[in-house]
Amino acid sequence: MRRTAMVKRKAFFIAFVLPCAAVYYCLKYTLHAVEKTFDIVGSARQNHRVKTRKRPKSKPLAVVPSSKGTTPTTTTTTTTTTTKTSFLHLPPEIRLIIYRLALGGPAIIQVRPTYSIRGPRPETWGPTQGIRSEHDPPSKTLRLTIGLGGSPLRQLVSPPRSGCVVYGCVSQLICGEMYYSMMTRFRHHETVFFTDLLRVSRAVYVEALDLLYAEHTISLFGVEMARYFCRNASPEGMARVHYAHVALLFPASAWNSSLQKRSVKETMKLLRDSLPHLRQLDVEVAVTWGQPKHAGQFWSWLTGDDVLGQFRGLEKFVLKASAYMPFARRPYGNWAAWTPEYELLTSWDDGEYQALKERVTSSNEVAALS
Template identity: 70%
Template structure:
């Protein structure tokens, strides 16, 4: 039987489309496999860096020497940056580092962003009335982690979304503390390499005036091992996000990791004034919610802090997705609910213990 013209056209169309479709899907899945491989390699490299990197030994800061007097009237006067009045040097440091901001620590380079405009003067952390971090929910919903804080929604067809670059504490878009010039990365903190005198003067601006945001126990330990010992003594404001699996929170390794991290922060930040703890339980309510709440507020975990000026705790259970999201970032932001075992009375008692000066003097 002879084929009709319509059948021939369909056969030609299929013969042309099938190879193109095969090439398209081959390229698509090849690129996806390469991207997943690169992500795995980068995660392994970051994990190795976080576990092994440690600041080198250095001498403690010395007192800035006073300017020597001239021994002769004819001797030339040597001037340097340190001869400028302290007020002018402070203005220069502020131009370099910027005003009070939120610094989110990463293993490669930290991210910096503005504090919320609603914060009053002297406020370095959120209030109890503020909602839990939406940016943190988005990053976790997209499969992010302390090792992989910059994430992007999966592409939909030819639509490719950019990376999520929001601070988990300030909810603002952030930028890296670096600029590029002539293909070389220039970090603003390189100014502190000028001399130990400049280093000492700039520490207050870099540590005391900023809110240090730590994403997970990994970043908290990494920061305490690599940050300046003198700088950590100047930190006054800190935000810590704890990501706790709902099904394995009571495993000995998980509980020990969080307990040891809180103890490390307490010893490393002796002059901390304001502490913001955000607990994100993934996914769903933790098993044995009552035991979870008792363990969380116990003196061995959050209750071990003393003498703070302000303390805020937010504990949320992230709800699992009912179906795979599609679309922009908003679709990947999971819903949340308050911890079932949350008790306002016990929370206020915890705040009282943590902010009590009498108990701080007794424990010391």
């Protein structure tokens, strides 16, 4: 009797359990392969977009001095009628309120290849503060993103699923550590961008530029996003940028390759030339993984006139440089497991850092660098 029961259980296992298990694992690994394929294709498309996309040619804004010669006004607002009224006939104060309601107040804008994300500035920041302070620690969100395998082209990442547990993507900005929101609204299957307001007319475009560029902190993840922003943002808008945050990523063993050094040097020069009215600059350097090879040479090159020393005339400058430590074992589980430890660069020199700050916040020899 017992032998018959065992035979029946074996037959049931072979007839039903094994086929179900085979189907389950087949679907599991097939879906994983499909997901990985989509990730590769998406990364390739993002890379192509960042390298090739460039703003189309357009006529520069036509501006004429006002009667007092102090405030520029657009020529498009000079035409008036006595029988019709429009949005531009409202008092400037009311138009400013409308622009603020549509575009929001001062925020941090993190540039991405497809659509950017935004989040509020930390409440601890002062009214005139657009970047982090000296005492603020390096970005934990940046460490988590890098630990999860993220990059400038793939900024929204999440820990791998753990059994039936699926984690959401990282939802904090790399600058300010605040929760972000998408700069779009979805209504009736249509995507509406907040910046579509600037398409109303060139007069509205000029008036809203200050709110869109001058009051926000522009956060650039890597040299890829810095070049992408400078190639595609409005030239008139970039001339109004006052606050910027730049995250520079360096491989510990290959930072001194000619290609890497030339890329960073040219990107810093591009930012300097594209943001002529920049007031505050926050630079975060992340070295992966471990201390950089020839740390002393790395520090001298980083703080030299070829890289960060190119800037002049800033009101405030902050530099944070960290070496991310490799994981002792492969992470598994929640967010904390994927956040690598970090330590200060072994070649960090406070005296040289203060000397760098004095150079970049000095207004002398500005013309010589242009």
